Amino acid sequence: MASKILIVEDEQTLAAILADYLKHAGFECHLIFSGEEVISWIRKNQTDLVILDLMLPERDGLDIFRELRTFSDVPVMMATAKVDEIDRLLGLELGADDYICKPYSPREVVARVKNVLRRTLKSGVDAQDSVKDKFCIDEKAMIAKFNDQSLPLTPAEFKLLNHLVRLSGKVLSREQLMDNIYSDGRIVTDRTVDSHIKNLRKKIQVIEPDCDCIKSIYGVGYRFEL
Structure with missing residues (x-):
């Protein structure tokens, strides 16, 4: 085709x-x-x-x-x-x-x-295969698992992780991430996204301490990769 x-x-x-x-x-x-x-x-x-x-x-x-x-x-x-x-x-x-x-x-x-x-x-294909080996995300049930263990995420954290995983390998600006998390147009700051990212990293690292799958891209935003 x-x-x-x-x-x-x-x-x-x-x-x-x-x-x-x-x-x-x-x-x-x-x-x-x-x-x-x-x-x-x-x-x-x-x-x-x-x-x-x-x-x-x-x-x-x-x-x-x-x-x-x-x-x-x-x-x-x-x-x-x-x-x-x-x-x-x-x-x-x-x-x-x-x-x-x-x-x-x-x-x-x-x-x-x-x-x-x-x-x-x-x-x-390579990136998604790697992600699927580690992460399992059910959008409808809003359930996320990492290495077969449940991640206790808030709704905002779930949306953020789901978006990062779905666009694995892409650099996403804080503005893009905020628009995805808060689709109702509320006003939030860059620090709000940074705080969610910090919490996500902590929860992932409880399961795998050396995991560094959410990369900071200086002056731009974040990229998810395994």
């Missing part, structure tokens, strides 16, 4: 050319030209990779990416005309899988898409 690529690009001619190259390489493509439509489309449709332009009408690409990472770990390639190194690092630290600067060669993008899909598929 062909992999499905979502191209989010307001330059319609460029998007159509890129889609033609990807289709010729054996991919299925869907095009979106406005930032406002992206999240609702992804929630309703399956896609294997997103090529996301950062400079979009109606909604900024980084804002879209942050919300996307609160519910999906689909690979994302960010595309932009910006060449400033700070923008490049910001995109990668938030968990982007690749970064392409305009003007780009459609052939190069096709090659990068293939590499990202190959890499994320392998790392995703």
Whole structure:
């Protein structure tokens, strides 16, 4: 079955050319030209990779990416005309899988898409197998187990752990984590997330003292990995 690529690009001619190259390489493509439509489309449709332009009408690409990472770990390639190194690092630290600067060669993008899909598929399988060996999470019952032992978690801690495990290997900002834990829009500080992380680590380490599965990423947030 062909992999499905979502191209989010307001330059319609460029998007159509890129889609033609990807289709010729054996991919299925869907095009979106406005930032406002992206999240609702992804929630309703399956896609294997997103090529996301950062400079979009109606909604900024980084804002879209942050919300996307609160519910999906689909690979994302960010595309932009910006060449400033700070923008490049910001995109990668938030968990982007690749970064392409305009003007780009459609052939190069096709090659990068293939590499990202190959890499994320392998790392995703390896990481999930490792996580499943250690963690068992029942979302409906809100029960979490580590090494077959129950973790006594508060509702906020359960949501946090579930989100980190589901997006294992991805760097998640404190803002992303707060949005996931407190979906009612209440105002909380970065310290609230840090406190939950501290408690989670303690409860995990009661079972396995040397476990360091929740990594701090300086200046950004956290990453879950085993």
